[in-house]
Amino acid sequence: MRADPKSHGLWELTAPAPADTGPLVGDAEADVVVIGGGYTGLSSAIHLAEAGVRVGLLEASEIGFGGSGRNVGLVNAGMWIMPDTLAATLGSPFGERLIEPLSRGPQKVFELIEKHGIECELERAGTLHCAVGRRGLQEIEMRAEQWQQRGARVVLLNAEETRRKIGGGIYTGALLDERAGTIQPLAYVRGLARVALAAGAKIFTRSQVLAASDTGSRWRIGTAKGSVNAKWIIVATDAYGNGLWSQVRREQIHLPYSILRRGPCRTI
Numbered sequence: 001m002r003a004d005p006k007s008h009g010l011w012e013l014t015a016p017a018p019a020d021t022g023p024l025v026g027d028a029e030a031d032v033v034v035i036g037g038g039y040t041g042l043s044s045a046i047h048l049a050e051a052g053v054r055v056g057l058l059e060a061s062e063i064g065f066g067g068s069g070r071n072v073g074l075v076n077a078g079m080w081i082m083p084d085t086l087a088a089t090l091g092s093p094f095g096e097r098l099i100e101p102l103s104r105g106p107q108k109v110f111e112l113i114e115k116h117g118i119e120c121e122l123e124r125a126g127t128l129h130c131a132v133g134r135r136g137l138q139e140i141e142m143r144a145e146q147w148q149q150r151g152a153r154v155v156l157l158n159a160e161e162t163r164r165k166i167g168g169g170i171y172t173g174a175l176l177d178e179r180a181g182t183i184q185p186l187a188y189v190r191g192l193a194r195v196a197l198a199a200g201a202k203i204f205t206r207s208q209v210l211a212a213s214d215t216g217s218r219w220r221i222g223t224a225k226g227s228v229n230a231k232w233i234i235v236a237t238d239a240y241g242n243g244l245w246s247q248v249r250r251e252q253i254h255l256p257y258s259i260l261r262r263g264p265c266r267t268i
């Protein structure tokens with residue numbers, strides 16, 4: 001299992017079972033078709049269904065097959081890029097318009113989890129960005145100052161405070177981001193699917209979208225065994241798209257990434 005890069009690893013062992021879903025068979029109608037069963041697609045499906053919109057969600061594999069079911073589980077309030085750099089790059093007012101919802105992101109996630117009682121090992125204890133050496137410390141000092149100017153709940157810890165927080169280590173300091181937290185990612189995405197179903201969304205798994213044609217007033221979305229007609233589509237395929245929306249793929253870069261765990265490991 002560990003040698004399979006598409007395995008959900010440890011997350012699979014501790015996540016609740018997925019909701020009972022299956023492939024789309026035959027023709028269906030919806031107001032909106034959502035393509036992709038990760039956080040983006042399911043969050044869209046929940047909010048639309050709660051607003052009374054008829055939603056059909058098509059997932060090529062299983063719920064959480066993509067990044068949503070295999071990430072680290074950090075609920076971060078921002079990007080790695082510094083807030084000032086983001087603001088300068090996008091210009092006014094677009095930079096701050098992006099930074100503000102990013103900052104509120106964890107709160108939104110926590111509210112959704114608590115409102116619907118999603119079992120996903122939520123921890124709201126914040127996250128630590130630990131600094132290595134003098135340059136690392138300067139970087140988190142800058143980051144702290146830029147966030148604090150925007151009123152964010154971030155606290156700079158010195159080396160001793162950092163050691164006490166994590167029980168050792170040689171870090172020169174840390175940025176405690178009190179807005180952030182952690183979740184069990186696969187459990188969360190499976191929980192979102194249950195919430196979407198309860199709100200009235202129709203979810204079809206093992207239903208890869210193979211064709212999409214715009215007939216002028218409606219979209220016709222085809223899978224191997226069926227199709228959905230809808231006025232709107234939301235493409236939430238992340239980097240897993242199969243070439244139907246090449247413009248989405250062009251915006252992405254391929255970055256190999258591994259999650260390493262320190263200390264004794266259980267064989268899974």
Ligand SMILES: Cc1cc2nc3c(=O)[nH]c(=O)nc-3n(C[C@H](O)[C@H](O)[C@H](O)COP(=O)(O)OP(=O)(O)OC[C@H]3O[C@@H](n4cnc5c(N)ncnc54)[C@H](O)[C@@H]3O)c2cc1C
Nearest residue numbers: 036038039040060066067068071072073074209237238240
């Ligand atoms: C190793 C790793 C660690 C990460 N750690 C973190 C972290 O700690 N914190 C954080 O905030 N973010 C993290 N991320 C990023 C985060 O996981 C993603 O940003 C997020 O999951 C994207 O969600 P999504 O719904 O947009 O896409 P995905 O979850 O990738 O879902 C896209 C879905 O679309 C489906 N699909 C694709 N093509 C089709 C088609 N033609 N028809 C039907 N379905 C289709 C796929 O099967 C897939 O299930 C990490 C990512 C990785 C890879």
